[in-house]
Amino acid sequence: MPTTTIAVNQDVLAAKKQRAKEQRQLFTTQGTFVINLVSSPGAGKTSLLQATARYWQNRFRVGVLVGDLATDRDAGRLRPYVPVEQLTTGGACHLELSLVQQGLSRLPQQQYDFLFIENIGNLVCPASHDLGEHVRVVVLSTTEGDDKPGKYPKMFRTSQAMVISKSDLLPYVPFSVEAAIQDARLIQPDLVTILTSSTRDEGLQDWCQFLEDARKEMLASRDADAAEQLTASEKSVA
Amino acid sequence: MHEESLIRSLLRQVEELAQQHHARAVDEIEVEVGPLSGVEPLLLQDAFERLKDEFSWPRAELSVLQVGLDVLCQSCQSESQLKDFRFVCHQCGSTSLKIIRGDAFRLLNVSMQVDDSFNGKPQATATQHSTDACGLPLNEQTSHP
Structure with missing residues (x-):
């Protein structure tokens, strides 16, 4: 029987990436700016979201999808502030788009200005999975050490912003903010960095401004694309 | 670790490909990983060994090219x-x-035994896998707009 070799030469995740791209386009059309929040366990993702919701109060429609291996503790912490849906992975180390889409369909209201996806606490596997987000933000807490970016290059390379959390603990821990930023920017030169303390509401203005600006940029580029398409179709009619 | 979920995606694609080509057996699956693929070659092999019994071609071998x-x-x-x-x-x-x-987990080649009468030609209705089905930029895994 003849043996044949089929050349495929394709990213194994290509189909999943395409679905994520389509989901991102849908979010953009709806005006929903989506943030994939990643970190190691205990870095303060949920606390940052609580503080963010408090800071914005009723200025924006905010929704949260929160992933956890077990329990809905994080969802419980966020429920007093914002509509939140728990994604329980039952042991899986990362979220995938299909889980996010399931969670979306369960969220009470369908229109959001900002949708946060709180990923599983893990600096490795979530780096490989596009969830249809507009930005990936990695949270690094001052108690984890300033040498983390170099140890988890893929996560920092694929993130657009880094929040250094728990700034209130800086006097007590051997963490250099400059060293962490320098280390991260070797891997991702364009990384936006923001220093926060969720318990003291420090840096929240910078954080929220970053998100508001990024959303405005998304809307402006969406509207420019729509106008361009309209002009093109008018030309083709003429 | 997510190697199992990646191997499942890989095996699904190989199954489809084998069907399209009327394969009698799949001998070798060649994949590429690099320093930023987010995949550990040894764990990938382990996951493949664990999962290949669920696959129609349990005698297939995984060959991992590190770039x-x-x-x-x-x-x-x-x-x-x-x-x-x-x-x-x-x-x-x-x-x-x-x-x-070096930042993706790629399926490079699949070696399979095919029936003489089909001579390895895919079914007319099947989509050709040798082209990029999605038209995606395959590098830089999450380059967001």
């Missing part, structure tokens, strides 16, 4: 291979580098 991290400088257009994760162009010092290889 370096190749980048293209957006400033001086030179290509180079990074030895560590410092994203600085060796030629001009620019930090604006695009990854062209």
Whole structure:
């Protein structure tokens, strides 16, 4: 029987990436700016979201999808502030788009200005999975050490912003903010960095401004694309 | 670890491909990983060994090609291979580098035994896998707009 070799030469995740791209386009059309929040366990993702919701109060429609291996503790912490849906992975180390889409369909209201996806606490596997987000933000807490970016290059390379959390603990821990930023920017030169303390509401203005600006940029580029398409179709009619 | 979920995706694609080509057996699956693929070759092999009994071709072998991290400088257009994760162009010092290889988990080739009567030709109705079905830029895994 003849043996044949089929050349495929394709990213194994290509189909999943395409679905994520389509989901991102849908979010953009709806005006929903989506943030994939990643970190190691205990870095303060949920606390940052609580503080963010408090800071914005009723200025924006905010929704949260929160992933956890077990329990809905994080969802419980966020429920007093914002509509939140728990994604329980039952042991899986990362979220995938299909889980996010399931969670979306369960969220009470369908229109959001900002949708946060709180990923599983893990600096490795979530780096490989596009969830249809507009930005990936990695949270690094001052108690984890300033040498983390170099140890988890893929996560920092694929993130657009880094929040250094728990700034209130800086006097007590051997963490250099400059060293962490320098280390991260070797891997991702364009990384936006923001220093926060969720318990003291420090840096929240910078954080929220970053998100508001990024959303405005998304809307402006969406509207420019729509106008361009309209002009093109008018030309083709003429 | 997510290697199992990646192997499941891989095996699904190989199953489809084998069906399209009327394969009698799949001998070898060749994949490529690099320093920023987010995949550990040893764990990938382990996951493959664990899962291949669920696959129609349990005698298939996985061959993992490890490549370096190749980048293209957006400033001086030179290509180079990074030895560590410092994203600085060796030629001009620019930090604006695009990854062209080494950040994905890619299926390269599938060797299979085919029936003489079909001679390895895919079914007319099947989609050709040798082209990029999605028209995606395959490098730089999450380059968001």
